[in-house]
Amino acid sequence: MPKRHLWIALTLAAGLVPAQAEIIQVTIDRLVFSPATVEAKVGDTIEWVNKDVFAHTATVKGGWEVMIPPKKSASLTLKAAGPVDYFCRFHPNMKGRLDVTP
Amino acid sequence: MSIRHTAALAALLLLGAAPFAQAADKPTDPQIAHIAYTAGVIDVEAAKLAIEKSKTKEVLDFAKDMVRDHEAVNVQALDLVKKLKVTPEDNATSQALSKAAAEERAKLAKLDGAAFDKAYVDNEVAYHKQVNGALETLLIPSAQNAELKSLLETGLKIFQGHEQHAEHVAGILK
Numbered sequence: 001m002p003k004r005h006l007w008i009a010l011t012l013a014a015g016l017v018p019a020q021a022e023i024i025q026v027t028i029d030r031l032v033f034s035p036a037t038v039e040a041k042v043g044d045t046i047e048w049v050n051k052d053v054f055a056h057t058a059t060v061k062g063g064w065e066v067m068i069p070p071k072k073s074a075s076l077t078l079k080a081a082g083p084v085d086y087f088c089r090f091h092p093n094m095k096g097r098l099d100v101t102p
Numbered sequence: 103m104s105i106r107h108t109a110a111l112a113a114l115l116l117l118g119a120a121p122f123a124q125a126a127d128k129p130t131d132p133q134i135a136h137i138a139y140t141a142g143v144i145d146v147e148a149a150k151l152a153i154e155k156s157k158t159k160e161v162l163d164f165a166k167d168m169v170r171d172h173e174a175v176n177v178q179a180l181d182l183v184k185k186l187k188v189t190p191e192d193n194a195t196s197q198a199l200s201k202a203a204a205e206e207r208a209k210l211a212k213l214d215g216a217a218f219d220k221a222y223v224d225n226e227v228a229y230h231k232q233v234n235g236a237l238e239t240l241l242i243p244s245a246q247n248a249e250l251k252s253l254l255e256t257g258l259k260i261f262q263g264h265e266q267h268a269e270h271v272a273g274i275l276k
Contacts, residue, residue, distance in 0.1 A: 013236065031259040053174045070174070090167050091263025092270065 023047055023075075026096065028056055028068065031088075033096035040078055040100050047075045057089045058096065065089065105106045128244040134185050136190035138254060139239065141233050142172040142179070144203040148177065151210055152222045164271045165240075166266065168226070175257055182253055200258070216275070223272045230265035234258060 027034045029051045040046065046077040048058055050068045056075070059065040063084070067076045081102040088094035129137060144166055152165035163172040183190055206225055213221050237258045 030256045031263065040275055053178060088170070088263070090267060091260065092266040093259065093263045 016024055021045065021077075025049055028052055028094075031056075031091055031094050033058075033094060035094070037097045037099065040098055042078055042081050042098075042100060042102055045075050045077045046098065049073045055090060056094065058086045059089045060084055060086045105162040115191060116154055129195065129241065130191070130244075131186075131246050131250055132191035133176075133195070134192040134241050134245050134250065135179065135198050135256070136186050137236075138190055138257060139176055139179050139190060140196040140199050142176045144199060145192070146172045147203070148174075148207060148210070148222065148225070151207060152218075155210075155214065158213075158219050158275070160205065160271050160274050161223060162202050162268060164226070165224070167267065171260055171264070175253075175260060178253060186247060188250075190245075201230055219275055220272075222269055223275060225266060227272055230261050230268060234261050237261065244272065 001076050012052050022040070023045045024038055024040055026038060027049050027087045031052065033048075033052070038046065045059075048056075048066065048068045049064075050056055050070060050072055053070045056067065057065055057069055064073050064076065078098070078100050081100050084098045084100065086096050088097070104272075147167040149168035152161060153169070156162055156165065182188075210218060210221055210225070237254055242254045242258065243253060245254055
């Protein structure tokens with residue numbers, strides 16, 4: 001029982017002093033994700049900025065997908081830790097990676 | 103006329119290697135622009151046939167992606183030739199591409215259902231492969247204007263993506 005209280009206290013403390021969530025931009029220009037690899041934390045938001053006249057996606061096989069229309073931006077807030085490889089479903093030669101730490 | 107030229111790019115992609123083998127000398131920029139546009143138009147036309155005939159979601163989605171991307175590339179190609187004041191010039195490679203594409207479309211038009219899907223997607227893989235080969239070994243190295251070269255390089259990445267996308271769809275159909 002005391003152990004449980006300790007956990008709750010720790011969780012609350014963590015919640016009260018959150019690391020500042022960041023917005024991290026990934027630019028898409030001429031079918032390249034840049035930077036190709038991004039280090040981020042759970043709670044950070046990735047914003048893909050599409051400079052191409054082509055629609056792209058950021059797609060994780062068996063996971064999430066973000067549609068990124070031509071000349072527009074799209075965002076995703078990271079909910080889970082771990083490395084994630086993603087690609088564009090329309091142009092699978094476009095690849096990117098997120099290294100997400102807790 | 104300009105729409106026709108844009109189509110050339112698409113066409114390049116669809117036809118494959120044979121039409122390019124006929125190009126004896128290095129193409130000039132006006133010829134490259136014509137070929138690239140033609141190759142695009144050919145792929146758009148093939149995609150429109152697929153949208154009309156196929157009932158398979160993956161094939162329809164792929165065909166719509168082809169129309170969207172190739173039309174976008176060709177808009178850029180037209181803007182560029184206008185800016186550079188280049189008049190795309192018809193040539194033997196463009197003509198061979200268009201001829202081969204017309205034959206392929208006639209073949210596809212006779213097919214239905216799963217046979218159509220397979221023939222269309224297999225041809226998309228082969229066509230994009232051929233166009234990519236032509237872009238890499240002939241068109242990009244021959245292009246003199248830096249902006250034209252850059253557009254062709256972007257086109258190559260797009261078409262390489264389409265080739266992989268087509269291979270993925272072909273895998274689903276099996």
